[in-house]
Amino acid sequence: MKDGSVSPKGVVKNFISNSSVWAKIAIVLFFVLILIAIVLAVISTMSMKKEDDTHIDVSNFPEISNAPKEYQIGTEQLIWQLIEQNEPIPDFSDYQAIIREGSYHEETNNNISSADFIIDIEELRYSFEVSLSWPKGQKVYSDPSIKIRCPYYTDVIYTDTKCVAELPTAQIRRYLPHNYYLNNGYRVHIDESSTGGNFRLLVYINACKDKDLIDSAMDYARNWIKTLYIDPDDFRMEAYDTCL
Numbered sequence: 476m477k478d479g480s481v482s483p484k485g486v487v488k489n490f491i492s493n494s495s496v497w498a499k500i501a502i503v504l505f506f507v508l509i510l511i512a513i514v515l516a517v518i519s520t521m522s523m524k525k526e527d528d529t530h531i532d533v534s535n536f537p538e539i540s541n542a543p544k545e546y547q548i549g550t551e552q553l554i555w556q557l558i559e560q561n562e563p564i565p566d567f568s569d570y571q572a573i574i575r576e577g578s579y580h581e582e583t584n585n586n587i588s589s590a591d592f593i594i595d596i597e598e599l600r601y602s603f604e605v606s607l608s609w610p611k612g613q614k615v616y617s618d619p620s621i622k623i624r625c626p627y628y629t630d631v632i633y634t635d636t637k638c639v640a641e642l643p644t645a646q647i648r649r650y651l652p653h654n655y656y657l658n659n660g661y662r663v664h665i666d667e668s669s670t671g672g673n674f675r676l677l678v679y680i681n682a683c684k685d686k687d688l689i690d691s692a693m694d695y696a697r698n699w700i701k702t703l704y705i706d707p708d709d710f711r712m713e714a715y716d717t718c719l
Contacts, residue, residue, distance in 0.1 A: 530551035531551055531554055535574050558596075575594070583611055590606070591607075601639065623640050647667070663696065677713055677715045
């Protein structure tokens with residue numbers, strides 16, 4: 476053909492050639508979009524995992540407690556923080572907490588509702604005593620009243636795990652002052668002393684410098700603390716002879 480015109484055969488050839496280029500571009504774009512989708516999915520999963528790792532689920536909370544949702548969220552987050560401070564755990568979503576059967580008590584007085592219960596985490600062997608308080612009928616709870624403590628010693632079921640909800644001094648104060656009579660009739664009185672801001676336990680005994688009697692009183696004090704599932708080595712203990 477003349478004048479630089481293209482034959483029908485050439486048009487078809489160019490079309491096929493151009494179509495091949497566009498097909499390659501489409502394939503590349505397809506894989507780029509897939510890669511972007513994968514990256515976004517990974518980011519989303521990591522974000523969800525991070526959010527999940529800031530609390531531990533109390534699975535039966537909604538069916539047992541009438542406390543507002545904010546109190547469940549706050550309780551789960553506080554428990555996570557207490558455990559994480561003591562023993563960082565990679566994935567809290569693997570563990571489930573439950574309100575212990577028979578431990579839940581709720582009441583309302585003067586439009587203030589309160590609830591007390593124990594939460595157990597079997598896999599981690601932790602228990603927590605929880606106290607909640609909320610104004611009845613309020614719709615927004617910006618600062619939930621939540622208190623978490625170590626279980627009372629008679630409620631401890633995981634005796635091989637140290638409580639992480641309170642400092643030892645806060646734990647022992649629940650049981651002070653304490654009185655006991657040794658087999659020989661001598662009275663042992665245990666109480667705290669915070670002279671100068673330093674916490675210590677004083678073991679009072681009317682021993683009149685009888686070293687064996689003082690040792691017996693100190694041995695009793697250490698063993699008594701152990702029955703509370705508290706480590707006596709966490710305290711400075713001193714004998715105080717009350718004999719004049």
